[in-house]
Amino acid sequence: PTTYPYGTTSYNKGATVWHSLRGYMGDSLFYATMRTFFNDYAFTSVDAYQLRDALSTISGVDLTPFFDFHVLQPGFVHYHIDSVTVDGNNATLSIHQTSVGTDAVARAHRIPVTFFSPTFDKHKVWLHFDGADTTATFQLPFQAAFAILDYDKEISDACTLEEIVLSNTLPKTLPLTHCKLKAIEKGTGNSHIFVSHHWAEPSHDLVPEGIVRFANRYWVVAGQWSEGSQLQGHFQYSRCTGTSGAGYLDAGFFEEAESLDSMRLMYRYNASYPWQAVSSNHGSNNYEDYFTTDNLVPGEYTLAVVDPTRVGIDNSNETEYEFKIYPNPATNHITITPTHYENAYKAAVYTTEGRRVYRSRKIQDSGVLQLNLPAGTYIMQILDADGKTLHQEKIILQ
Secondary structure (H helix, E strand, O other): OOOOOOOHHHHHHHHHHHHHHHHHHOHHHHHHHHHHHHHHOOOOOOOHHHHHHHHHHHHOOOOHHHHHHHOOOOOEEEEEEEEEEEEOOEEEEEEEEEEEOOOOOOOOEEEEEEEEOOOOOEEEEEEEEOOOEEEEEEEOOOOOOEEEEOOOOOOOEOEEEEEEEEOOOOOEEEHHHOEEEEEEEOOOOOEEEEEEEEOOOOOOOOOOOOEEEEOOOEEEEEEEOOOOOEEEEEEEEEOOOOOOOOOOOOOOOOOOOOOHHHEEEEEEOOOOOOOEEOOOEEOOOOOEEEEEEOOOOOEEEEEEEEOOOOOOOOOOOOOOOOEEEEOOOEOOEEEEEEOOOOOOEEEEEEEOOOOEEEEOOOEOOOEEEEOOOOOEEEEEEEEOOOOOEEEEEEEEEO
16 A cells, blocks of 8 residues: 555565565576566556566566466465375475465466485475466486475565574574474484474364364474484464564464463374374463474474363373384384383384385384385384374385
8 A cells, every 4th residue: 555665564575576586487587587677668667567567578478377466465375295205216296385364376386396315415396386286296316305395495485494404412493483403312413404484374184183273383394313313392382572583473373361281282294194292391481482392203393272171182291202213214124112111012104195004013122124115205103002103203215
C-alpha cells in the first residue's frame, strides 16, 4: 500500500525476491536480461506488471507464474524433501510444496538440490516442476548419503539453513536455526551436520494419539556422524521477546495456562514415518529456553502440545537407551553394542520408504549382523521384546 512504501518489508522482501528471480532464471540469463532492460527502459518508470512483461519478452521465459506468487501477493513458498531413495548412483527425490502467509500455491518451480556422498563430495541439480508435489530421479557421480535443498541459498523460501562441523565437545549455537549442538562423545573424527529450520507447520498425516497441536515450525537434521560419536541437540522454544532474538517464535502455539510438562519434542525420520515423542529435558524457563535430547539422529524434529492423559504419549523423561552401531557407512556386516541396556533385543532394517527388509533374532549383549542388502541408505531400529523402539539410526551400505 502507498502508506508503507519504505517499510522493512519493501526493502527486505524486495531484495530476497530479486535474489530469488536471479536463481530462478540462472546467472547468465538474468544479468543479460537486466542489462537489456536497463538500456531499453532508462529514465522511465514501470510498475510490477510492466516489469514482468518486459523481462519475459527480453528473456524468452514466461515469468507470469513467478510474479503471480512472489511479487503480486504476500507470503513465501516452502519446500520439503519427503524422501530420498538411493539405488547405486541413482537417487530418487520426492518433494512437497506448501505456502507460508498465503493460501496460494506457487507454480513453475525451479529449485536447487545438492546431493552429498558419505565423503562429502557434492553434486547440484536443478529441479523443475509444476504443482504441489513432484518425484524425480537423478544419476549422480556417487552414491548419495543425503540431500540438502538450496544449499547455496539461491532462492527465497521459508527455510533457514546452517552447516557446522563439531570437532570437539564444546557446544555450538546456530542462531539462524534456533538450536544448539554439542558432541557428548566426539568419536574418532569430526561430525559434519546440517540443520534447516522450516518456518512452516510440519505435515502430520501419521500422528499418535494425544497430540493437541503442533508448532508452526520444525527442524530437519542431516549429515555425517563420526564413528563412536554421540550428539546432543537443543531445540529452542519462545513465546516472548527474550534476549536471544527468538522473538515470539511460538506465539499462539502454547499459552500461559499450559505448563511445559504438556509439551514434547517430537521426532520422525521422514514424512513416511509417524511422529513420536523422544526422550528429552527442557529448561526451567516457562517462556524461553530449549528442549534437549542426548541422542540426536538424522531426521525431523518439532514441538507439540499434548494431552498427557491420552494413550500413546510418553510422559516420562527417562534416559534413552544407547546403542552404538558401527561401522557406518558399512559393507554388509554391522556391529551393535548396547551401552545402557541389559535385556535381549532385536534389530530391524527398513528402506527409506518404510519397507522392512531385515529382522534379526533375539540378541543379548553385542551382536554382528550380516545384512546382504543392496547398497543404499536404510533405517535401523532396535526393538525390545514387546516391539517398542529403543533406538533408531540411519545406516549407509556401500
